[in-house]
Amino acid sequence: MIDDYIEFTKKVKQKLGIDLQLYKETQMKRRLTTLRNKRGFPSFIIYFDALCNDEMLLKEFTDRLTINVSEFYRNPRRWDVLKDRILPMLLQNNGRLSIWSAACSTGEEPYSLALMIKEHFPAAAVQILATDIDELVLSKAQQGVYTEQALKELPNPLRKKYFTKTGSLYKIDDALKKDITFKKHNLLADRYPVHVDLIVCRNVLIYFTDKAKEAIYQNFSNALKTNGVLFVGSTEQIFNPNQFALNLADTFFYQKQ
Numbered sequence: 001m002i003d004d005y006i007e008f009t010k011k012v013k014q015k016l017g018i019d020l021q022l023y024k025e026t027q028m029k030r031r032l033t034t035l036r037n038k039r040g041f042p043s044f045i046i047y048f049d050a051l052c053n054d055e056m057l058l059k060e061f062t063d064r065l066t067i068n069v070s071e072f073y074r075n076p077r078r079w080d081v082l083k084d085r086i087l088p089m090l091l092q093n094n095g096r097l098s099i100w101s102a103a104c105s106t107g108e109e110p111y112s113l114a115l116m117i118k119e120h121f122p123a124a125a126v127q128i129l130a131t132d133i134d135e136l137v138l139s140k141a142q143q144g145v146y147t148e149q150a151l152k153e154l155p156n157p158l159r160k161k162y163f164t165k166t167g168s169l170y171k172i173d174d175a176l177k178k179d180i181t182f183k184k185h186n187l188l189a190d191r192y193p194v195h196v197d198l199i200v201c202r203n204v205l206i207y208f209t210d211k212a213k214e215a216i217y218q219n220f221s222n223a224l225k226t227n228g229v230l231f232v233g234s235t236e237q238i239f240n241p242n243q244f245a246l247n248l249a250d251t252f253f254y255q256k257q
């Protein structure tokens with residue numbers, strides 16, 4: 001019998017261009033089975049037919065594919081290394097930086113970058129490309145409104161300086177938006193940018209199969225300028241960076257050879 005889930009992943013790829021087979025199967029299948037059962041469909045094939053005929057179901061499904069949790073200065077020690085070592089090194093020979101925040105979710109990461117550079121390297125000219133596969137999170141990112149939880153690692157003086165509090169919500173200073181371009185991008189299918197100085201891609205590679213990860217590392221390496229840096233999440237170290245023409249620059253930072 002043809003595997004119901006495999007058949008579903010093929011149809012989803014045709015319809016949405018999202019290849020579920022490149023995400024770790026047990027994890028993804030468990031999440032999607034829970035959602036499918038919640039909506040009362042006995043098989044993935046029946047669920048797929050329903051997705052094709054119901055916009056709301058389809059939207060719920062694409063939202064569930066992605067886990068969107070993020071926060072400002074997530075893993076703050078790593079952001080200190082970025083500020084104290086990596087950014088000064090990248091700015092040494094060049095006052096302009098091209099930065100890509102890939103899988104940026106609701107914008108905490110690109111705004112953290114914009115804020116850090118404005119605060120500590122005010123003379124630097126930066127362009128930040130902020131991308132995600134999920135359009136809903138990108139529109140939230142553009143609004144730039146956050147709860148206290150998202151700001152918990154951000155030092156208080158920065159919170160005061162760059163946010164306006166209304167009720168329980170914090171709105172980011174519009175001036176920080178001018179260097180950021182938000183755009184939809186699928187790491188598993190779309191063309192990558194080129195001549196990038198710094199790629200920040202954190203807490204998404206964990207969801208992908210080893211094969212998909214390797215293709216992404218190679219694409220990141222190709223996207224970086226010589227001496228450019230890839231900053232990954234705190235559970236996402238690359239075991240054989242040399243294979244992708246990358247050297248370890250600091251824990252969770254890799255420099256293009």
Ligand SMILES: C[S@@+](CC[C@H](N)C(=O)[O-])C[C@H]1O[C@@H](n2cnc3c(N)ncnc32)[C@H](O)[C@@H]1O
Binds near residue numbers: 069133134202
């Ligand atoms: C847990 S969030 C990480 C947010 C941020 N980078 C951080 O570390 O706080 C994972 C993000 O990856 C995105 N994502 C999942 N699959 C993707 C893909 N194939 N291409 C681009 N983004 C993807 C999700 O939409 C989600 O916003």
